[in-house]
Amino acid sequence: MSKKPLILVTNDDGITAPGIRALISVMNEIGDVVVIAPDSPQSGMGHAITINSTLECNKITIDSGPQIEYSCSGTPADCVKLGINEILQRKPDLCVSGVNHGSNSSINVIYSGTMSAAIEASIEGVPAIGFSLLDYNWDAEFSHIKKYIKNITLKALEEGLPKGITLNVNFPKLNHDMIKGIKVCKQADTYWIEKFDKRVNPQGKEYYWLTGEFINKDQSEDSDEFALSNGYISIVPVKHDLTDYESINKIQSWNL
């Protein structure tokens, strides 16, 4: 039996995306790799799960690497649930998700299929890391960030992640020699102002495309947005207990 760590790899851009192929190649240097990833792009799926429909999951071969791969009809969170509870013979030692084509920093973590997959693994007791590159292009350059991905992953396996905590790692869109280092950060306080592009279809019916403008209200220097815009890789430790403990007393004082 292999003594190497068992690593579950997933993403939200789909199993053929260059970002996940780069991530698989790094993980093959570290452990025994099983890929369970969506068969089509699932960006913006958040923590959606498939409960009113069925799921398909098929073993496939995409490249000549040693990893085992499954292509799944569901969301990123579905892939992780299927992996941990149905497909893998034992609980994985780590789940990595990505590398996402585009940012999952600040409020984007909420909408992100990539991060929700990683958070799902954490909920189920599997240490997890989501990786994202601030470049939406399909042909984005991933080769120079591989050494950082490997270092962060090895360190997480060696030190262990705090219980229930997922790392949200974002890489700036910079060449290797422009990256200044790594900062551990808080999630910046940001939001999107949506602009709906209203159109009329050939049958005369109105429809919308969602577009938006990103607003960063956060001026603090310990945020992920600050780190990224100053040439650093950002790491935010993320939790799935959404309770705002500071507000409990205030709401209690309402005497409902």
Add this chain to the structure above:
Amino acid sequence: MSKKPLILVTNDDGITAPGIRALISVMNEIGDVVVIAPDSPQSGMGHAITINSTLECNKITIDSGPQIEYSCSGTPADCVKLGINEILQRKPDLCVSGVNHGSNSSINVIYSGTMSAAIEASIEGVPAIGFSLLDYNWDAEFSHIKKYIKNITLKALEEGLPKGITLNVNFPKLNHDMIKGIKVCKQADTYWIEKFDKRVNPQGKEYYWLTGEFINKDQSEDSDEFALSNGYISIVPVKHDLTDYESINKIQSWNL
């Protein structure tokens, strides 16, 4: 111009669900109501948004109430984005989501379209409350919880919610005289063990249905699960900053 509060109502069970019809009837007693809700059930959609497809949104009339209603092809979070940024003439004073047919307590908050809609409103600066009843039946009884919904909503409008905080309100499946009161709680530490029901379709191809067993690891008496199982309505103040501040120093000490 009306001096009544402008209230945006949405849900994830779809605009015709009895739960949202009950919620609309309560909100009509409090303010000017605009309903923007999914045209079909969206349970388990989490914080999914529609970015690779288009959205439709149509004004409709469902009952004789004074509210204005729109049926939307998107997810619950899409409905809120459309409402705040495109359809409403001004920023609403409150967004309420639900009443969900089924629990959104503890970890269910993460998968919940109902709660994600409310959280989306909070992200966009609109105070928000999600309401859920621990009864999955379509013909669940909502009449006896209306007075609680009205009181909580009026108190939230009067006192104001802490900035960025959403209330997650869950009602136990109990008759009126069995409900002991309201507890402000933390999110219980729970998870689901998935059981995939594997079947074979008429063409011989395997597929899965997601099912699961709910596991409550949390024995603490200040959790929402404890309150609900002891006859109380639970209110958890929920935030969208997922940073685990306690872990920042630990990850920093890795010296990446």
